Amino acid sequence: MAELKQPVTEKPLPEGSAEKASPASLRAEDFGIDTTARTTREAVRDYVRNLRNGELGALPALAGLLVLFVLFWILDTFLPQGSGGTFISLGNLANLLQQGAGPTIIAMGLVFVLLTGEIDLAAGTASGVTAAVMALHFVRDGNLLGSLGWPVFILFALVVVVAIVLALVVRIWVAAVFCAIALVLLLIGFPPNAWLEMLFAITVGVVLGTISGFLVAELGMPSFVATLALFIAWQGVLLQFIGEGGTLGLRDPVIFAVANGNLSTLGSWLLFVVAAGGYAFVLLNRQRSRRRLGLVAQPTGLVLAKVTAVVVLGAIATALLTVNRSPGAIEISGVPYVVPIVLALLVVGTYVLDRTKFGRHVYAVGGNREAARRAGIDVVRIRAAVFMISTAMAAIGAIVYSSKVGSVSPTAGGGNTLLFAVGAAVIGGTSLFGGRGRISNAVIGGAVLATVQNGLGLLKQPSAVVFIVTGLVLLLAAAVDVASRRRSATATR
Amino acid sequence: MTQPILALRGVNKSFGAVQVLHDVDFTVRAGEVTALVGDNGAGKSTLVKCVAGIHPVDRGEIFFDGEPVHITSPTDAAKLGIEVVYQDLALADNLDIVQNMFLGRERGNPWMLDEAEMEQAARRTLASLSVRTVTSVRMPVSALSGGQRQTVAIAKAVLWDSKVIMLDEPTAALGVAQTRQVLDLVRRLAEQGLGVVLISHNMADVFEVSDRIATLYLGRMVADVATKDVTHSQVVELITAGRSGELGLARPEAVTI
Ligand SMILES: Nc1ncnc2c1ncn2[C@@H]1O[C@H](COP(=O)(O)OP(=O)(O)O)[C@@H](O)[C@H]1O
Ligand SMILES: [Mg+2]
Numbered sequence: 001m002a003e004l005k006q007p008v009t010e011k012p013l014p015e016g017s018a019e020k021a022s023p024a025s026l027r028a029e030d031f032g033i034d035t036t037a038r039t040t041r042e043a044v045r046d047y048v049r050n051l052r053n054g055e056l057g058a059l060p061a062l063a064g065l066l067v068l069f070v071l072f073w074i075l076d077t078f079l080p081q082g083s084g085g086t087f088i089s090l091g092n093l094a095n096l097l098q099q100g101a102g103p104t105i106i107a108m109g110l111v112f113v114l115l116t117g118e119i120d121l122a123a124g125t126a127s128g129v130t131a132a133v134m135a136l137h138f139v140r141d142g143n144l145l146g147s148l149g150w151p152v153f154i155l156f157a158l159v160v161v162v163a164i165v166l167a168l169v170v171r172i173w174v175a176a177v178f179c180a181i182a183l184v185l186l187l188i189g190f191p192p193n194a195w196l197e198m199l200f201a202i203t204v205g206v207v208l209g210t211i212s213g214f215l216v217a218e219l220g221m222p223s224f225v226a227t228l229a230l231f232i233a234w235q236g237v238l239l240q241f242i243g244e245g246g247t248l249g250l251r252d253p254v255i256f257a258v259a260n261g262n263l264s265t266l267g268s269w270l271l272f273v274v275a276a277g278g279y280a281f282v283l284l285n286r287q288r289s290r291r292r293l294g295l296v297a298q299p300t301g302l303v304l305a306k307v308t309a310v311v312v313l314g315a316i317a318t319a320l321l322t323v324n325r326s327p328g329a330i331e332i333s334g335v336p337y338v339v340p341i342v343l344a345l346l347v348v349g350t351y352v353l354d355r356t357k358f359g360r361h362v363y364a365v366g367g368n369r370e371a372a373r374r375a376g377i378d379v380v381r382i383r384a385a386v387f388m389i390s391t392a393m394a395a396i397g398a399i400v401y402s403s404k405v406g407s408v409s410p411t412a413g414g415g416n417t418l419l420f421a422v423g424a425a426v427i428g429g430t431s432l433f434g435g436r437g438r439i440s441n442a443v444i445g446g447a448v449l450a451t452v453q454n455g456l457g458l459l460k461q462p463s464a465v466v467f468i469v470t471g472l473v474l475l476l477a478a479a480v481d482v483a484s485r486r487r488s489a490t491a492t493r
Numbered sequence: 494m495t496q497p498i499l500a501l502r503g504v505n506k507s508f509g510a511v512q513v514l515h516d517v518d519f520t521v522r523a524g525e526v527t528a529l530v531g532d533n534g535a536g537k538s539t540l541v542k543c544v545a546g547i548h549p550v551d552r553g554e555i556f557f558d559g560e561p562v563h564i565t566s567p568t569d570a571a572k573l574g575i576e577v578v579y580q581d582l583a584l585a586d587n588l589d590i591v592q593n594m595f596l597g598r599e600r601g602n603p604w605m606l607d608e609a610e611m612e613q614a615a616r617r618t619l620a621s622l623s624v625r626t627v628t629s630v631r632m633p634v635s636a637l638s639g640g641q642r643q644t645v646a647i648a649k650a651v652l653w654d655s656k657v658i659m660l661d662e663p664t665a666a667l668g669v670a671q672t673r674q675v676l677d678l679v680r681r682l683a684e685q686g687l688g689v690v691l692i693s694h695n696m697a698d699v700f701e702v703s704d705r706i707a708t709l710y711l712g713r714m715v716a717d718v719a720t721k722d723v724t725h726s727q728v729v730e731l732i733t734a735g736r737s738g739e740l741g742l743a744r745p746e747a748v749t750i
Contacts, residue, residue: 293609296631357603360588364596367585374547374583375597376568435587 058429060480061444068448072455083458090325094336096454098259101338102401103417104446107424108345109393111442112386114425116366117434118216118223120390121418122230126208127398128413129234132241134201135248135408138192145189152240157186163207166214170384178206194254202395208234209391213384239410247409250402259404262334265322271340272318280307338400342443349439362386366434424449427477448473496559498523498688499544499657504553506543513539515712521657521688526679528699529692531709532732537692538580541659545577546570574656578663582646586635591615593634594649618648622674639666647675658682659690664698676702696725710735715742
């Protein structure tokens with residue numbers, strides 16, 4: 001420390017030479033590189049470099065989905081134990097969508113939690129509880145008090161009241177409102193109504209998510225332990241509500257239609273126009289305005305290619321799904337309702353994460369919690385909110401999977417439901433380390449898992465094989481995640 | 494002598510049983526560069542974090558523009574116009590440069606961020622710091638080198654219309670040319686009338702840009718002197734022994750940690 005070195009400067013500078021030594025404006029073009037329109041070739045080269053550096057995103061999962069599709073197509077058609085082409089039949093493709101939707105929606109909610117670097121093990125059984133409350137209310141003519149009995153009913157109402165308080169403590173007013181709606185719906189004993197039942201399920205989801213969020217964010221419990229405890233507890237609540245061995249049938253045309261109904265042909269094409277047209281409009285509009293303002297933009301060719309691909313694939317899918325796919329006398333056609341449901345959740349979720357302050361802060365908390373705190377972000381609030389979102393989405397998933405099965409049993413949302421949802425998010429490219437992932441990852445990953453299960457089922461493989469293969473697929477996805485992280489770590493420093 | 498923009502009086506801070514700051518007085522004047530020096534572990538970063546609202550002070554007062562203030566969160570500090578470049582940079586690796594620079598203070602409506610406005614403002618600020626080799630402001634911070642990250646962290650602080658900027662070892666990861674730019678920037682900020690605090694271990698840098706030098710020794714402020722009144726070796730003595738001739742602690746051997 002005693003030896004003091006003069007700093008080596010490029011050229012000796014006299015003292016107080018501030019203005020002389022500011023090359024500021026001259027170097028503006030250093031950042032000009034990204035404003036100039038990149039050619040498609042440069043963009044492709046950058047893209048390849050990003051891939052090399054480990055920024056893989058959803059690409060491996062999409063490629064995997066394609067491979068799986070072709071593989072099952074071939075195996076199912078040509079293997080002796082295959083069904084001779086059922087896999088690729090229209091009926092099966094629609095079925096695939098309907099089966100995969102429930103778990104996929106749960107996975108979409110989980111992405112929010114995973115982005116903050118936490119886990120929500122309770123979302124599965126919590127979804128079961130919301131389904132049970134909905135079914136119980138529906139089956140017992142809105143008389144929850146009678147079906148639960150006084151003590152359980154009062155305890156349940158107390159839990160809801162506590163959740164309202166907890167939501168206020170973590171300052172998430174929307175959640176408090178949802179919990180209050182749950183309380184009102186619980187107490188007024190409205191007559192069975194499919195729409196109100198579904199709203200009830202979602203609000204109960206927020207109630208349960210508020211409890212997880214409070215434990216993790218406000219009390220600072222590790223999410224693994226807190227939600228593991230709740231996972232077990234909700235399983236017990238579910239058993240208490242339905243009773244061992246019980247099953248509650250959901251014989252309502254509206255609830256049944258959620259996962260089993262289809263849009264009319266006209267509705268299907270309207271959906272296509274709205275969805276594909278909206279996608280094209282948003283992408284092209286953004287491209288135009290970014291170009292005009294001289295902001296970082298993708299090459300127009302690439303954007304056009306993306307838009308074209310989505311429009312063409314969407315049109316093909318819509319055309320196929322509006323063909324009669326029933327082998328019997330009654331015609332079945334049209335895009336299943338689950339498609340607009342998942343699309344709407346995908347659009348809203350993506351918008352929230354990409355374009356709102358809240359979404360930005362979710363990523364920041366997952367990327368560097370201390371930096372987020374220093375930036376003045378209310379970290380407790382963000383961490384609590386993601387659990388509320390996750391459980392509310394799980395409730396929507398529960399509505400869909402209960403509708404598919406047509407009943408709710410004590411196993412609803414239990415077993416592997418949650419872990420499969422985590423798997424779906426990870427297979428799609430969401431990192432369990434936090435900070436990286438998108439809602440669309442869950443959709444792609446959910447499609448991969450649904451395809452594996454459906455395809456192996458058609459090949460008449462026993463559960464043993466289905467589980468092992470599913471595990472291997474997840475392992476592969478985790479390996480890709482680790483490898484890409486290692487690459488991006490070495491590529492930078 | 495101008496009125497202090499920021500003044501700490503008798504600030505104490507402990508982490509558990511360890512007292513890190515002892516009755517610290519510290520003054521920052523507008524238009525001046527105040528160097529804060531001291532050995533590793535002397536408490537420089539802790540002092541900065543107390544002012545930034547990251548650590549609450551145990552005892553003592555903070556005055557801003559002559560008024561006593563209570564800084565209990567980073568937002569409070571930002572509202573007063575205090576910006577900090579942290580030693581550990583505090584950037585979110587998964588976000589890009591623009592997103593990091595505006596983190597917590599995003600422009601636009603909370604339900605519709607104004608990305609265009611943020612990107613343009615970020616580019617202007619970065620260009621004024623002449624960041625080289627970064628090809629895009631939309632690059633994730635994880636893809637930047639140490640020096641580039643440091644510049645982003647500095648740009649993040651400079652972006653705002655602030656009154657006090659505190660830089661905690663801002664040149665630690667920088668090369669020669671970049672260090673030069675940061676030192677020039679520090680001078681320029683002071684000339685624009687900001688109060689600048691520079692923490693650095695490099696005596697040559699400190700002597701080149703600072704107007705005053707404040708020395709922390711084991712959590713005590715042992716000297717706050719005009720740069721022109723001291724020599725390199727005096728400051729080094731203050732840092733390592735807590736005293737130098739007439740300056741510093743009266744009897745350093747009496748100090749216990
Ligand atoms: N968050 C903390 N918890 C406990 N001790 C801390 C914390 N931050 C700093 N310290 C301690 O405070 C002392 C001063 O640290 P710091 O302010 O970082 O020193 P400097 O920046 O001068 O090198 C060190 O002994 C350090 O271990
Ligand atoms: Mg330090």
